[in-house]
Amino acid sequence: MPTLDVIDRNNQKVGQVELSEAVFGAEVKPHLLHEVVVWQLAKRRAGTACTKIRKEVRGGGRKPWRQKGTGRARSGSRRSPLWRGGGTIFGPKPRDYNYTVPKKVKKAALRSALSSKLGEEKLTVLKGFDLESIKTKDFVAVLSNLSTSDCLVVIPTADDMVEKSGRNVPKVKVLRAEGLNVYDILKYDRLLLLEGAVAGIEEALS
Structure with missing residues (x-):
């Protein structure tokens, strides 16, 4: 069973x-x-891209010129995809990119992501931020003591002090344990778990 040191905001065990x-x-x-x-990123896609096909382009009812005798290529409509301003061939239409992934796969992937951070020695367990007020400067000072500026901070429950203090810090994200996901774990260099969040994560993924 892996054992990890718990440190305070001053980086002391x-x-x-x-x-x-x-x-x-x-x-x-x-x-x-x-x-x-891939599934997480697919879910985030808006799917609102839309182009007009030939029949949806305005105009084009009249044949541009007669079929023969002009020396030009024959043409039947200004809405042709070959013409500037014409329709689009096989262009995107509004659609939903979401699909389902089994719960077992999601949990197994989360366990893999957490294990990889621990194996790379990029997982830290913090006793607490102990912030006295909502202040970004104090939040950054704690991260500076921990020698990190690119991390995912996981808190056990809603905490306005930590969430609001860290929301404007670049390369840092504060996330509640219930919203822990593979993409965010892999996106940030270090994973910073508050001690209270560990039990909840283990209970959800055991």
Whole structure:
């Protein structure tokens, strides 16, 4: 069972936490990470791109010129896709890019992502931010003490102090444990778990 030091906001060791082998010591499966990240990005697509096909373009009812005798190529409509301003061939239409991925695959991918961060020694367990007010300067000072500026901060429950203090910091995202996902874990260099969030993550993924 992996054991990790718990540190405070000043980067001092204040204890230890035992992590679940099933969640943080799982085999890293790149194909699952890829599958879930592709699914997450597909869900985010708006799917609002739209082009007009030939019949939807305005005008073009009259034949531009007679069929023969002009020396030019024959043409039947100004709406032809070959003409400037004409319709688009096989252009995009509004659609939903979302599809389903089995829950078991999502959980397995999350376990792989967490295990990969632990294996790369890029997972830190923090006792707490202990912020006295909503202040970005104090939030950044804690990250500076931890020698990181590119991280995903996972908190156990809603916390306005931490969430609002960190929302404008570049390359940093504050996320509640219930919203933990593969894409964000892989996107940020370090994973910063508040001690209270560890139990919730293990319970959800065990």
